[in-house]
Amino acid sequence: MQTLEIAKFWIQSWLSPRRLLQRKYEAFKVLLEYDSQALELVADLEELFYGRRLLDRSHAVCMYRQLSLAVAGMVGELEKMHPGKFKNLYDEYLRINEQAARSVESAEVTSEPPFTIPLAAAGDFPHLSGGKAANLGRVHALGYTEALPGFVVTANAFHAFVEHNNLRSKIESRLCRMEVGNISVLSAMSLELQELFLSGEVPPGVVADIEIGLSTYLDGAELLAVRSSALAEDSEISFAGQYASELNVNRSDVLEAYKRVLAGKYCPRAISYRISNGLTDNDTTMAALIVPMIDARSSGVIYSMDPDCMSRDSVGIYGVSGLGASLVDGSVVPVKGSLSRGKNPRLVSECAFDRSALPDEKMLIRLAKCALNLEEQFGCPQDMEWAVDSEGQFHILQTRPLQQGKEKETVHGLIAAMPIVEGLERAAGGAGCGEIYFASTGAEISRIPEGAIVVTPTLKPSLLSFAAKMNGVIASAGSRASHFSSVAREMGIPVLVGEVSAHLEQGQLVTVDGMAGAIYAGCVKDVLTRSSLDVHISPRILELYSKMVEPLVHLNLVDPQGDNFNPAGCRSFHDLVRYCHEMSVQEMFSLVDKRGLGMRCSKRLQTELPLVVYLIDLDRGFESAAGRKKEISPADISSVPMHAFWKGLTDERITWPEDMVHMDWEEFDRMSAGFLSKDSKILASYGIISEDYLHLLIRFGYHFSEIDSLCGDVSTQNYVKFRFKGGGAGFDNRILRLEFISRVLIHYGFETETRGDMLDAFSSRMDHDSTAKQLAVLGYLMAVTRMMDMRLNSSDDVARELEAFISAVEGVYV
Incomplete structure (x- = not known):
């Protein structure tokens, strides 16, 4: 198939060059559409990878797929522009795409049993039981009789629920749209996800195992608590208050309560919190802990390391009467008791408190000892939830690492x-x-x-x-x-x-x-440890996306002249985008050679300038009435970039000699010895135009200028590529003219490169008006520099001409 396309390409280049030009142009335009899509995606991914935007990881996977399609499109269109020339490029795309696909793969999950495990064993299976249950399981294993009995509905049961109700694709499609801070989308998508779970059916196998768990571990309990226990919960990331727990649940309502806990995984604040901490949806797979409900006389939390009223480290016990829900949701101010740390904790006498909302001193000491023992066993300070029931029995409801945050990093000196x-x-x-x-x-x-x-x-x-x-x-x-x-x-x-x-x-x-x-x-510098502009980026976010950076967005091809600027040098999708764009512009830049190949259907441009110019319209470059004319005038041209360039070239301040036709004098002398017509297409200037495209080769005697530009409404596609070469004066004079042209173009936003007596310049990705202004400046520059090499003798002359040029251009074209 490729051999056939190559053969058709070369046949067209000789027999139907006009059709070849059209084919290249059409492929080029499609390639630029893909280029815009790809660069937008690369920018979005970079913001995601470096923590500038907080999106779900599923969003990154969706963007990878879109980017892969866009890059494949660019490769395919570049191949259409010149079949066979880029034959290894698609293989490089496949190689990079395979690496990219591996970088976005998610860890495998299983929806197979066990669907429940006893709470006492949960500490040995944290990947099944989640953080909260695993910590309580460890408390059981350490021999604490205060730990609640119960069982865990595992993470595998969650995946079984998802598979049984065909929710996987529905979940991913909604996560793809979520962004922290976009409250309206976040709320709408999370509501839809919660409804999917609430309307789903608990798989029969999970139902059977829950019923067995209830009869085995909670046979005498009338009211139950069904609590969240996500995989990442209650670890170094607390997830405090992010997930739902169902209290006072009747045994007959356990399945509905379980579904509400699963649905709680997708409440807006939990999703925002998870994403902000660099965790994926699977990282927080929801298990559920089913335990007996405690008829609490008082309850609260213990911090095994907490400042007391004198700002010394102590055991802090916070409590309220009854259940502790109002304590942890922040709606009431609790009573706090402080006890000294050590083997025999005692109440800190300086810190008075209301004893009515806390247990007696004996129980407070017991609570403090328990928290300190757990700190020793777990290897870090603990945040422990406790309850004392109506019979005076103490229960451990939960324990997790105490989140001490960044307080130790702050140096607090004297404040003036x-x-x-x-x-x-x-x-x-x-x-x-x-x-x-x-x-x-x-x-x-x-x-x-x-x-x-x-x-x-x-x-x-x-x-x-x-x-x-x-x-x-x-x-x-x-x-x-x-x-x-x-x-x-x-x-x-x-x-x-x-x-x-x-x-x-x-x-x-x-x-x-x-x-x-x-x-x-005001802003007191001595106090501040972070400014209002700082954003804390979790290291987990950078780690989460670290493997995706290299194959997706890292740019290795930074220099088009570098040895690695070839298909084999591409290491990422971003490299492929850069390479395809550069090569496509080069293909368009070489559309017309000195033979004027493909210009047989062109129209002569009638102009008062001493130039012979032939133009061919690829797509709406001429006004509709021009189709019937053999020759056209500037008024017949509807091409935006051609209009802009022509405006500068025909500036009324420029004087053109009436007795000199600007053409390819060198070719005229070589081929005809003066006998060929000066109107010959072999010696003329050529242009290929469309509504937003211009390719123009202008022959000014012994030098030529070549312009290739796209000037449309999509700024990411716009560019101006320019080449200037040759001259009739000596080499030193030609170099001085190139110095002048280069300094002008740099002043107006171009990048330039000079080799011998040839200058290349490039500007890209500017809006419509800015690109048009550059083209107008370029046209004026071409008119001004026609014979400039004859009068430049020093760098001082260049500086003088530069000042005069900028003065003439400012206010007219810029």
Whole structure:
């Protein structure tokens, strides 16, 4: 097939060159469409890979597929432009595409049993049980009788649910559209995903195993809790408050509660949090923990390492009466007790607290010892949820690594400024500067501006979706024990608790000091550890995409003149895009040679300039009425780039000699000894035009100029490629003229390269008007420099001519 295409190409080049020009042009235009698509995708992927945009990894896979198709399209169209010339290019595309496909592969998942495992064994199977259940399983294995009984519905059961309900493609199609910060899309897509799970059916095999688990491990429990236990939950990334837990569930409602827990995986704040931490959808596969419901007299959390009222490390116990839901959702201010760290913890006498909301001293000491023992066993400070039931029994509900965030990185020295407010409770350390923004309602929260200091009544979980925008948070109620505070510490966002509304105004510029519990007017440099423009990028994001960078977006072909600028030198899709674009422009740049091949159907351009110019229209380059004319005038031309160039070339300030026809004098002398007609196409200038395309070879005596340009509405496709060569004066004079031309073109945004007496210049990816202005300047430049080599003798002459040229051009073409 390729041999046939090559044969057709060469036959057309001799027998039907006009059709060959049309074919090249059509392929070129399609290639440029693919080029625009590819470069947009490369830019989007770079923003994703380097943490400038926070998108789901599925989005990267979707963009890879689109990029692969665009690059394959470019390769195919380049081959059409010159069959056989780029014969190895498609093989290089296949090689790079195979590497790219491997880089975006997801880890395999299984939907096979086991669908449930006992909670006591969960610590040995974290890939099945998820973080929360695995940690409780380890507590069981360590011999703690306070750990709740129960069982886990595994991550495999989640995948079985997805397969049974044919949800895989539906999930991916929605994740492909999600971006952190795009609240409307995020909310709409997450709602659709949750509805898919809520309307789905639990697979029969999973149902059977859940029923067995209920009868085996929870036979006497009347009310149950069905809790989330995603794979990445409660690890070094807490996922505090991101997922749903179902409380007070009747045994007959367990399956519906289980589906609600699965659906909770796709709530907007959980998706935003996951993406912001560089985790994939499969990284957070949802398992569920089913345990008995505790009739709690008091409950809360313990931080095994927490500052006390004197800012010393202690065991901090936060508690409320009854269930601890109001504590962790930030809606109430809990009671805090502080105990010393060590083998025999004791109450810190300086820190008074309301004993009515906390257990007695004996129980507090027992809780503190338990937290310290778990810290030793787990190897890091612990954040432990606890409950004391109506009979006075202590239960461990959950334990996870304590998120201490970036507080240790802050160096707190003497502050010269006086605070507006001080003595506030410190829920998350660090510091930030920004303008005050009051956010009391959901609508106000959704409009939080970038870099704001948010003042809010409580530390609501809804704030989590907008955490990346905040430089600080001040809440009237809440505590370190809230889920938002836990996430804020991971992200380095300072959070203070206390009533401050009377001291602050909307738009006021302040600094929040999360270490000292103070607020200052203005941006206090001594306090700040991060500016309002800084964005914390999780290292996991860079790691997540590290393998994709090289085959997809890394650019190795930086120099078209380099030894590696060939198909074999391409190492990425970006390289292929660069190579195909460069080669396609070169193919168009060489459309017409000195023989004028393909110009037999051209029309002579009537002009007052002493030039013989023939033009051929590829697509709407002429006005419709010009089709019947043998010769055309400039008024018959509708080509945008030709109009722009011709405007400069015919500037009324230019004087043209009436007795001299500018043609290829060298060829005229060589071939005819003066007997050929000066109107001969062999000696003339040539142009190929369309509505937005121009290829023009102008012969000015003993030198020529060649212009190839696309000037349309798509700025990423626009370019101007220019070549100037030769001259009638001595070599030194010709070089001085090239120096002048080069300096002019550089001044107006071109890149130039000079070799001998030839200059090449290139400009690309500018908007329609800017490209047209460059073409007009180029036309004026060609007119001005016709005989310039005859009068240039030094660099001083070049500088003088340059100043005069720029003065003449400014205000007319620029």
